Amino acid sequence: MSIASVFVLIFLILTSVYAFYYIRQSRTVIPVINEVNSNLTATTTSTKPPKTYETTPLLFPRIRWAKMPISVYVVSSNCSAVQVQEVSDAENIWTQKTNGIISFTDSNSPSQADVVVDCLKDSSSIREGRRIIKKVGEGGPSSVYDTGLFNLTTKGKIYLFTSTTGCDRPIIAIHEMGHVIGLDHSDNPSSVMHEYEVCSQEITPEIVNTIESLYSYPAKPDLYFFDASASQKNFYLYLNMTIKNEGLVDSQPTNVSVIANGKEVKSIPLDSIKPAQGYIYSISNLFVSNEVTDLKLVIDPTNQMEELFKSNNMISLTPK
Template sequence: MRFFDFLLMLVLFALLACGMYFLWLNLPAEPTEFEKYVAELSFELPNQSSQFHANMRYPDRKISYHLSNNCSLKKRNDFLDAVEFLESRTILDFYESSMPEIVVSCSNIAPEPSEEGHFVAGEGGPSVIINASRYAVIFVGKIALYRPEVCDTPQVAVHELLHALGFDHNANPESIMYPVTDCGQKLDQNLIDEIRELYSVPSAADLLIESFEANKTGRYLSFETVIANYGLKRVEESVLKIIVDDSVLKEFDTESLEIGSRKTLTISNLKVPRSMDMVKLVIETSEAEITRENNAAEIKVV
């Protein structure tokens, strides 16, 4: 009989110990703060830029255009000659489209007040721009071919096309981007080099963890993070992974992100190991990215 009493006491003691351990795991505790994470953004900008703003480019090096019906055959041919001229000297390609990125008109363009910083008076330039941090991404550019072409080469049309690519006037009388046109002006080598540098980066997304802060109370983690797309292409699908002790604790479908867009994710009371003192976030997509080096953020208990 004593044996069964002893066995019963042992079982009760074990149950009590398990209950106390379970209670310890789930009892409220003082909040534990984690380090705050902010992405270190250090994009290479040219020492000198010939553009309205540094790092202006279209999403892809293949750029679409549309010529307005009000353009004469002469001006249409001038523009096509300008396209051929730039294609032969740069890594850019142009193609005609009914859904264009560059709209070519043959009359004056009166810029909207919000566009005046990018338009050269009466000529045109980028008109819809998204600041994606890494690049100022041009979605729409406008060209006005109203000035007559008096040279054998398409000086005026090349000048206007370069404006639509984000390039400003310069003070070199021998440059094709000098405000006053002369038939002897040339396409500057530094413009060719700048175009090559800008468009050598492929059209791809660039997901990153922009910021991340968290606190833990007992076994429950609460956090807020901002994810962003600093790239040149929309992301169709993405997922955010919460990693603790080298294991994926939870995944969140963060879906699509447009160029330059951000999403804030706020999570409360996610159950985690009580002893956890470090948490890692990783934003992933199966699509191509400019770089994946900024896809993760790791923070520790303060």
């Protein structure tokens, strides 16, 4: 081996050692900042459910719970035995009418329950023209997050003011459960979601169709690149990426593969990400042996994690 070759070899070894010790990698957690309220609507990202759900009014576009059953705690100290039974009957009716898509389970703790049902003796009245309308119940989601694909309900609340309306079915409890599920008031007077209750109202086929469409997507995560950029200086890459979870449940720990000119040069561990949250990653001084003309970032490159979509797991970049 010539002296020149020895010097080249030493240079490459030292350069590799330098790169090994000076690769800087940072990660920043993106908090849940997109909790929705009545003034917000769902945003879309690189992928979205292709189906339309507006066969019946919803409180928010594409609103749903992550998974079933929904745990319910009834404040029995405030509710009569009749009201407690009406809540149970309403749960069973929703489960039966939706063929088990919507289901419930009892909870022994209000702090652990998904939905808390409380009963109040007095309610406010609303004047509508010459009529005075007395509220008989209130209900709906109390915590909703916009993941990008869905408006994800995590908590709900129901107040019952009247124990019975003289109907053979618990119309009030069924109606308020509908709000907790995510349904808005319907203009159809035959619908149980109509603003004014009538004993003959039903969970209509339109409601069932909407629920079937919303819950046709399984409870899975969906990771995607919200943003990414790359630059190269001499033999070093500088990467910035934002990865978010627009799915329904927490993602599993996985990794992101950095592939330069067809070869993996870095595998980045990726912790579990909650729905509507994300991570910002920054990597500096990532050594590469030549100019990078083809750079790819791949989430879960070995496909170990089930997701709603896999088509958004890769992004191609041209380093600047």
